[in-house]
Amino acid sequence: MIKGFVFDLDGVITDTARYHYQAWAQVAEEMLGITIDPSVNEGLKGVSRMDSLEVILKFGHQEDRYSQEEKVRIATAKNDRYVALISHMTPDDILPGMKRFLNAIKAAGYGIALASASRNAPRILAGLSLSDYFDAVVDPATLTHGKPDPEIFTRGAELLGIAPAEAVGLEDAVAGIAAIKAAGEFAVGIGDAKLLSQADLVFANTAEVNLAAIEQAAR
Numbered sequence: 001m002i003k004g005f006v007f008d009l010d011g012v013i014t015d016t017a018r019y020h021y022q023a024w025a026q027v028a029e030e031m032l033g034i035t036i037d038p039s040v041n042e043g044l045k046g047v048s049r050m051d052s053l054e055v056i057l058k059f060g061h062q063e064d065r066y067s068q069e070e071k072v073r074i075a076t077a078k079n080d081r082y083v084a085l086i087s088h089m090t091p092d093d094i095l096p097g098m099k100r101f102l103n104a105i106k107a108a109g110y111g112i113a114l115a116s117a118s119r120n121a122p123r124i125l126a127g128l129s130l131s132d133y134f135d136a137v138v139d140p141a142t143l144t145h146g147k148p149d150p151e152i153f154t155r156g157a158e159l160l161g162i163a164p165a166e167a168v169g170l171e172d173a174v175a176g177i178a179a180i181k182a183a184g185e186f187a188v189g190i191g192d193a194k195l196l197s198q199a200d201l202v203f204a205n206t207a208e209v210n211l212a213a214i215e216q217a218a219r
């Protein structure tokens with residue numbers, strides 16, 4: 001019944017959250033005079049670049065201060081710093097167990113798609129030397145809605161040429177699990193089972209992700 005897997009990137013395949021945080025913290029401090037703390041970072045996970053800026057502006061009570069043009073300039077400055085940080089990524093940055101899992105699903109003949117909100121996803125996959133595993137990468141620039149909207153996971157299955165009911169989505173974020181469920185796919189959560197209670201199956205961390213267990217549960 002399962003024919004393919006649709007992956008989130010950050011927190012599932014690698015951990016880029018610390019780089020997003022580092023880049024945003026610098027730009028917020030230098031360009032906006034806003035000091036962000038790690039609690040703000042939680043609200044940036046899975047959220048698009050421009051929406052992340054809105055979260056930070058709201059945190060600093062500056063919602064109405066900048067024009068759209070200025071916001072684009074700020075977001076671009078953040079991205080320049082972020083790209084410099086991720087340019088050092090190597091296969092050593094793949095989260096534990098994920099290379100093994102990708103090898104297992106590839107060997108079993110499943111389709112593999114990426115459903116990341118990041119426009120830098122292809123660059124990150126290349127740094128990790130994982131590009132060849134993916135039959136399809138959803139381009140977030142072509143989407144109207146972000147997670148928890150199902151659009152990105154629906155598109156992932158579509159690009160694999162399979163029905164949502166034949167797809168397994170993997171996510172570490174609550175909004176991502178909601179998106180997978182709304183798309184009508186089987187949701188595998190990675191992280192705290194209480195937090196990801198909407199998922200059909202939860203693994204505590206990436207090292208525990210197991211193909212046989214997913215096949216059995218999704219049957």
Ligand code: BG6
Nearest residue numbers: 044045046047049117118119120
């Ligand atoms: C998601 C991250 O994967 O991509 C978010 O979790 C980030 O924090 C979003 O804002 C957009 O990324 P990018 O690379 O297009 O700025």
Ligand code: MG
Nearest residue numbers: 008010011172
């Ligand atoms: Mg994630």
